[in-house]
Amino acid sequence: MIEWPEGLVPYKMDWGRVFNNRAFTSTFSKSQQIRTYPGAYFQCSLQFRNLFEADERKLTTFIGQLQGMAGTFKLYPWRRARAQDAGTARVNGNGNASGTLPTRGWKKSTLVLRAGDYITVNDQLLEVLLDVTSNTQGNATIQVSPWLRTPPSDGTEINYTRPYAVMRLASDEQAQSVEPLIAGGTLDCREAF
Incomplete structure (x- = not known):
């Protein structure tokens, strides 16, 4: 991983999510039943413009290292970065592949995460859906989206200070727009798992 x-x-x-739902529509009444499955993922389109030579070189060599869709990389959500220390958070007990994550190791009786924060567990980026306050033992349950794809083991670290998504390019074809002094382009990506 790069x-x-x-x-x-x-x-x-x-930036957005692709959910894994299926709709079953009645041919008679047109009523619908929706079935949801694990496997939702993040996708994004990164647009670059007015890159001078040094940044253009960073971009093209990064693409070269990825070798198209074969490589994976860590993408950090720039707008929602956290730096506040709220403890050494870990999964509490053997987790399950769902939208609920039991945790421990937080500062006691503290608001440790806010709705909309991102966390990374087992290399999966998750969005916190509700404010999270730890109890007097430093434990807290986190509601997340998308669902956990792999049940985390007891003691698995929760990265909340610099969360990331593991991404890959959506296509092997990559090109940049190059002008005499500047360059630009777009990278379309999806979460890799």
């Missing part, structure tokens, strides 16, 4: 190039920030990032 680290994102230091200092290379996109001009714009379109």
Whole structure:
């Protein structure tokens, strides 16, 4: 897995989730039943413009290291970065593949996460759905989206200070727009698992 190039920030990032739902529609009444499954993932489109030569080199060599869709990289959600220390958070007990994560190791009786924060567990990026306050023992249950794909083991570290998604390029074809003094381009990516 490759680290994102230091200092290379996109001009714009379109960011979202793809859920794994199936709709069953009645041919008679057109009523629907929706069935949801694990396997939701994040996707994004990173747009670069006005890159001078040094940043263009970072971008093209990064793409070269990935070898198209074969490589994976850590993508950090720039707008929701956290730096506040709230303890040494770990999974409490053997987890399950669902939208609930029991945790321990937080500072006691403290608001440790806010709705909309990101965390990473087992290399999976998760969004916190509700504010999380630890109890008097430093334990807390976190509601997350998307669901955990792999049940985490007891004691698995929860990365809340610098969370990341493991991503891959959505296509092997990559090209940049190059002008006399500047360059630009777009990287379409999806979560890798």
